[in-house]
Amino acid sequence: MTGEMEQNSKKSNFSQRNGSRGAGNGYNQKQNYVRDVKSYQRDCTVRIERINTDVIGERIVIEDIETITGLNSVLAVVKNDAMSYDITLDSKQTAFNLVQEGIDIANNEYQVSMLHSDITVVSIMKLPSFISDEDIRSKLVSKGVKIVSPIYRRAIPGTQVADGTRFMRCKFPQGMFALPWTIPFKIGSDTKYFRLVHNNQMKVCSECLSPEHMRKQCPYFVCHGCGEYGHSKRQCKAIKCEYCHNLPLLCVCGSSSDTKRDQPPAHKKEEEL
Incomplete structure (x- = not known):
């Protein structure tokens, strides 16, 4: 009898937090629409998986996420399928924080992943032409990056002459969000650093690739x-x-x-x- 009462109580709580349209619940029964102009970006969208979307509704998801990320930080909640939600947030940093820390929803802990493509185009700028592709490959592989395309040399427009920039398509390992903004190569007896860029790049530690500190504060430095x-x-x-x-x-x-x-x-x- 006690177990049945607890189950009924949980169902009642879910019903209230999900915003059922019964009389007196405080929610407007007519169809609403978004009135404010908002920026919905793919790289600010995360996916929460293994969550029963038939039991845990959108209002619970919004409430529990915004308890962590702040009021009005959730811009969209889309039911991807019966076991996942796609959540668009107000900034890349907010999305990143959720991926790093995970989220508790309805007293259950869920992992969060970024939704944007797992293919990242990485470019190294103004690299001397005599640096071999194998040197580039070994540098990136040592950081756990998988190169999934040839390493291309960008050409000066209208010619077949290389301009020093190399670029390639890569897959980052799980948990890696960015590469350092520079990468070192040995030039004669000296080591020089060259600009490295890719989409969705953010500042990370060049030692351990954590976005939470720079190299001089790195505990592994x-x-x-x-x-x-x-x-x-x-x-x-x-x-x-x-x-x-x-x-x-x-x-x-x-x-x-x-x-x-x-x-x-x-x-x-x-x-x-």
Whole structure:
């Protein structure tokens, strides 16, 4: 008997939150239409899957999403099929936050995915012509990117002369939203960075590709001065060697304590001079 009462109570709550058109429910029974001018963009649209759309209605979805994203942030809720909704939001950032964090709707947790195409056109600008396609391929593959087309060389209009830009169609792995805005290549003895662009690009950490921080705050960013994570050599506060004044990993005095004991610290050498 108790279980039956709880089930009836849940059905009643769903009915009220779904906005059934019974008398006294506060909803206008005549057909409404969107009066405001809004921008409905594909790359601001996400999909919530494995949600029973016959039981959990649009009003519940709107209410529970806007509890997280803010009032009037949901622009459209479209029933894709019996087990998924397509939700258009007011900004790319709002859509991205939902994908990152997921969403609780009617006390159940759901995963959210971006709706836009899984094919991304990636371009590298003004790259020297002698950089091989294999070098480009290995750079992108190391980040988990799958190249699904040949690597093309853009031509100067009206000619068959390459202008330095390479472009290709790629698939990003799940959870990756963007590549860094620059990509390094070895040019002789130097390393140079070249502009990398693609559709729906956003700022991400060049170390771990997270959009939540930049490289200098990355917890996976290794300092080449001390070996610790989360800062650069320039920002390193490790104690420097008293003999050569270098950071621990750059110390040139050797690891032998006898060697260090036989020579005075650098500041004493300077005083003697």
